[in-house]
Amino acid sequence: MSGTYLLQNLIDGISLGSIYALVAIGFSMTYSILRLINFAHGDILMIGAYSGLFIMVAWQLPLWASLLGAMIFAAFVGMLVERIAYRPLRGSNEEATLITSLAVSIFIENLGIMVLSPQPRGFAIPKFLTKLHTINEITISNMTILIISLAIILMLVLTYFVICTRMGVAMRACSENINAARLMGVNINKVVACAFAVGSGMAAVAGIMLAGQYGRIEPLMGFVPGLKAFIAAVIGGIGSIPGAALGGYVLGLSEILLVALLPAAYSGYRDAFVFIILILVLLFKPAGLLGTLEGRKV
């Protein structure tokens, strides 16, 4: 077990964690306002990846344009889903919204299978991103650097947005108490739509990053990252944005490090580890690492 091996895996873990964090933040934002677990969030990620591919291949635009276009398109789809499927259910019980989001997820996935064909497609990233840097036997690709730095930039922008803008303040007010916020004159529909748009846009970026790293996309690609990002959000304390980011990094790092440090025979158990971590965190800190338990009035 050499230091470089450990460092290499740390970098891989941070890169994976960045992707989880981006998706988890979207989960957390919608959960904190609506108490809705949006299972369709992973499928928005898929839509982002496909639209990014479309912009790059059909319009021959550079990567930054594809990222931007995918973010805008995914944000639009996210708002549409909220308007059609979730708004009529606002205020109903947890199970109803959970099942609706499951239905939306099945709907989008199968729409993808029908329209885009179930076959995976190649996702070629621009040449300069595949270039590898080797420093002290540690290899980092430009892609990894891009993933990590883009995630950090987006999180900083989001932090500014949530803390300093009027919409951000309204969003925080809604997550504190949506009814009180409404009485204070906050336009709830606008805030919810905005949260969905922001979360979906970040998921789209994560989708393109994931597609770029694996080199292929398919209509069901969003399910597993969506589920894991949700776990990341729960680990970090669902409803808290810094918690979601922290949870994403914790999950990404522990997933990579557990596989790297344990004997090779256990590497197939990777997904099981993820859920064991989740169950352990829930047992010892039911509100997650950075979450606060809501008191119950009797």
Add this chain to the structure above:
Amino acid sequence: MLSRRDKLYTGIALIIFLGLLGILNNTLSGYHMRLINLIGINIILVVSLNLTNGFCGVFSLGHAGFMAVGAYVSAILALPLTKKALVLPELPTWLGSIEVNFLLSLIIGGLVAAFFALLIGYPVLRLSGHYLAVATLGFLIIIQVLITQLSHITRGARGINGLISYTNVWWVWGTVIVTIYAVWRIVNSSYGRGMLAIREDDLAAESLGINLTSHKLLAFCVGAFFAGVGGALWGHLITVVNPLSFDSNRTFNLVVMSVVGGMGSITGGVIGATLMTIVPELLRNLEVGITIFGMSIPPLYGLSQIILAGALILVIFFRPHGLVGNWEFNWNFLKKSKNISKTTQNL
């Protein structure tokens, strides 16, 4: 409890129903009988899911995991010794040298599933709502990973094939009757009333002296037992078990059946399972390409799922408690109307 009159009616209805099954069994094609058996298995799974999710309010997404446990245990136990040596040569000797009959393998499969439920339920049932749903989904994923990885027992991702098709219409519908009876008895016992109280308000239930842990665990374990039996029946109907058959999609399908029918009702479970087994089968015809007036429409894969998902959303919008809500089937419609108000028992 049933009055003597209701018992009589129920007995007559059962005899008619079983007679009908016997006739159908001899006249319908293999495909249609398979569909009828699938309906029965889904009823077992959904009614047991309703006990946990609907009556006790413990929203679990791990049902397919218990199915998988039951299916694998029963498959390994009931496989004939000669085949076992061929298909699973790496089994531990004590497991490789026994062959039990089908009934015993079903029961052991169910018991092992219930034991897993006890194991996972004890820590996890302290959670509630969304957290519980995700933790049980996690259990499902862990089971899938275990099945894929423990290839000397389960043959990993290849699955165990060549099971003997023990499952026939009598096994399935016999189990359906046992399941419905067991769940009905539990729901109408003091334990069942406790479960309903927990669903309505766990804090109030606890302060009335209801032991939350034991009630939730009972619902969870009984649900898992029948899920295991249902999974075992399913495995011996399809004659193959592999990890992909018990993925999250199967859990979601079961939850959809339960929600469409009505989570808090046995009748709802039966109706939901029947409806949501037949309708996708009919919709599957849409997925083959057709040619109308020279215009050819290519096969639209996934269309049936899209329609189902749309229907599910509509059901939640317009009938949030499912098609029948909390209503249970009863014989009161045969009675004169003035007595109904006295005897109708809406849970």
